[in-house]
Amino acid sequence: MRIGLLGTGPWAGRVHAPALAGHPGVEFTGVWGRRTEATEALAKESGTRAYTDVEALFADSDAVAIALPPDVQAELAVRAAEAGCHLLLDKPVATSVTAARRVADAAGRAGVASVVFFTLRFDPAVAEWVHRQSAAGGWFTGSVAWLGALFSEGADSPYAASPWRREKGALWDVGPHVLSVLLPVLGELTGPDAVTAVAGPGDTVHLVLRHDGGASSTVTVSLTAPVAAAGRAVELRGAAGTSVLPEQREDGVVVFRRAVDALTDSARSGVPHLCDVRFGARVTEILAAAEAARAT
Incomplete structure (x- = not known):
């Protein structure tokens, strides 16, 4: 090609x-x-x-x-x-x-x-985890804390010079990664109250999501966390117990x-x-709804 x-x-x-x-x-x-x-x-x-x-x-x-x-x-x-x-x-x-x-x-x-x-979905370890958790079903809740320090004092990244990331923040930069993992496992989001968002410190956003299958999830994303607090944790809890998203293993x-x-x-x-463009457009719809919810 x-x-x-x-x-x-x-x-x-x-x-x-x-x-x-x-x-x-x-x-x-x-x-x-x-x-x-x-x-x-x-x-x-x-x-x-x-x-x-x-x-x-x-x-x-x-x-x-x-x-x-x-x-x-x-x-x-x-x-x-x-x-x-x-x-x-x-x-x-x-x-x-x-x-x-x-x-x-x-x-x-x-x-x-x-x-x-969506980088996570093309890492074999993560892709296999998403497939297995989706097949298992029975999930009760999911929780995500995805904290970056891109714009924090002491951070050093070439992506900090990105104007669109500085303008749109973690919701739009990190949020797509989170949704790319949660949606195929916990299900779609529908209904007027499916997305709730509250602003935190800096560009931090706290989300509560209601999924079609009955599960709910909570998400915190940030690009302005202290350097020492930066990290990622994605956890599911349900009938099968607890499952944690593995680290991306390939560069x-x-x-x-x-x-x-x-x-x-x-x-x-x-x-x-x-992960075609229709799925990508759906992610944009959810993030736009979250942005509107945060504003109110």
């Missing part, structure tokens, strides 16, 4: 580009970015071509991988789908319900495959290659992936 990359930031440079360049089943078509110098530098480092015209990259590719801010991603994903390119998107698909639905609708009209890179490059494989398989088989 010929795959082009849109984006030149830290995530694209550390994960997407090396994964595409080193994938034996991929022809890394080229890189397009909003900054010419960064585009040329990443393309040279990756042994591929720099594009100044995104439509030309679409024309030369079977698929595109996008590593851009979500609302920039959404606009370009629609254009890529209309050009016939399969979509390997980052999370969240968009930060507005309208934009996310537009991407899903465009992919559906064009008949292209799509995968949203981002290896996990992203698995997402590439998933996109390739979906494109060839015509079978939608569980």
Whole structure:
């Protein structure tokens, strides 16, 4: 599969580009970015071509991988789908319900495959855990504490310079990861009171979720926790006892290659992936509902 990359930031440079360049089943078509110098530098480092015209990259590719801010991603994903390119998107698909639905609708009209890179779902240990807990059923409640220190004093991360993360906070950056794990295990969210949200210190958000199967879950996410308090814990309790989400064991490059494989398989088989753009749009709908609940 010929795959082009849109984006030149830290995530694209550390994960997407090396994964595409080193994938034996991929022809890394080229890189397009909003900054010419960064585009040329990443393309040279990756042994591929720099594009100044995104439509030309679409024309030369079977698929595109996008590593851009979500609302920039959404606009370009629609254009890529209309050009016939399969979509390997980052999370969240968009930060507005309208934009996310537009991407899903465009992919559906064009008949292209799509995968949203929820990193946990492409790590084998985590994916197997999600499958087993979903099959077990009988869960009573789930609890998640996902505390990052991205914007805290003493933290040192290249992603702290991300304007969209600073604006939208943990709800939109960490929230998609949480939902990608909880929804397939505990079930969908429906009803007017299915999502409740309260603001905590900094960008911290506390959620209470009511799932279709009768279970409830509580979620705390933050990017402004003290460095010493940062960490992640995901726990389920139910008829089968207690189960804890395992740590992601493989690095981002290896996990992203698995997402590439998933996109390739979906494109060839015509079978939608569980983490396709429709699921990604649903995650955006839930996060938007949480944002509205927090505001009131």
